[in-house]
Amino acid sequence: MTLSDLGDLGDFIGGLAVIVTLIYLASQIRQNTAALRTASRQEIVSGYRAHGRLFLDPRRSRVFADGLSRYPDMPFDDRSLFGNLLGDHAVFFQSVFALHESGMLEDEIYHAYLDWFSCQVATPGGAVFWTEMSWILTPRRMVEAVDARLARGGLPDIRELPTNHLDPPQSS
Numbered sequence: 001m002t003l004s005d006l007g008d009l010g011d012f013i014g015g016l017a018v019i020v021t022l023i024y025l026a027s028q029i030r031q032n033t034a035a036l037r038t039a040s041r042q043e044i045v046s047g048y049r050a051h052g053r054l055f056l057d058p059r060r061s062r063v064f065a066d067g068l069s070r071y072p073d074m075p076f077d078d079r080s081l082f083g084n085l086l087g088d089h090a091v092f093f094q095s096v097f098a099l100h101e102s103g104m105l106e107d108e109i110y111h112a113y114l115d116w117f118s119c120q121v122a123t124p125g126g127a128v129f130w131t132e133m134s135w136i137l138t139p140r141r142m143v144e145a146v147d148a149r150l151a152r153g154g155l156p157d158i159r160e161l162p163t164n165h166l167d168p169p170q171s172s
Contacts, residue, residue: 040104044113047092054085065164071125072132086120086129090137093117097142118149119158 001009055061060081067074067082074082093113100110121130134143149155158164 036104037106040099041109044096044099044105044109047095048113051089051092054088060085061163062166065159065166067125067129068120068123068159068164069125071128082125083129083133086126087133089117089120090133093146094137094139094142097139097145101139101141114145114149115155118146119155121146122150122155123157123159 055064063074063078063081064085066078067086071082072079096105096110096113099105100107120126130146134146137143
């Protein structure tokens with residue numbers, strides 16, 4: 001074997017090593033992306049569960065259900081509570097939007113949360129809240145996504161869900 005042959009063999013082995021390294025790195029990147037997406041889903045579920053725990057208080061549940069129809073025509077305490085509950089969900093949806101926009105949250109999961117949040121702001125009370133408060137939310141692309149979803153229509157009226165039906169007034 002000549003020096004030229006050894007040089008060619010070295011180049012071949014070096015090229016093969018580069019290819020093996022690139023395959024390994026691509027595999028590591030795929031695994032890392034999958035892990036980040038899983039962590040993103042877990043973060044979303046944790047945030048949604050924390051938001052849901054707010055409604056374990058019957059007063060909050062009542063005020064929220066009432067606010068879907070009557071906001072802002074409610075007593076101050078109820079109006080403030082409804083605004084804070086829906087505002088909390090708006091900020092939660094901001095994180096959903098950000099994760100989706102960064103590629104860390106799949107379309108299917110994103111669209112489920114987009115629809116759910118849009119259902120809330122499609123109600124009479126939610127629409128007033130959205131008109132009053134969406135200007136403060138960022139990024140503007142998130143607000144535009146919600147507005148576009150509202151414009152498409154076809155959202156169910158969440159006031160019809162059993163959890164949002166208020167008890168009839170008790171007669172004395």
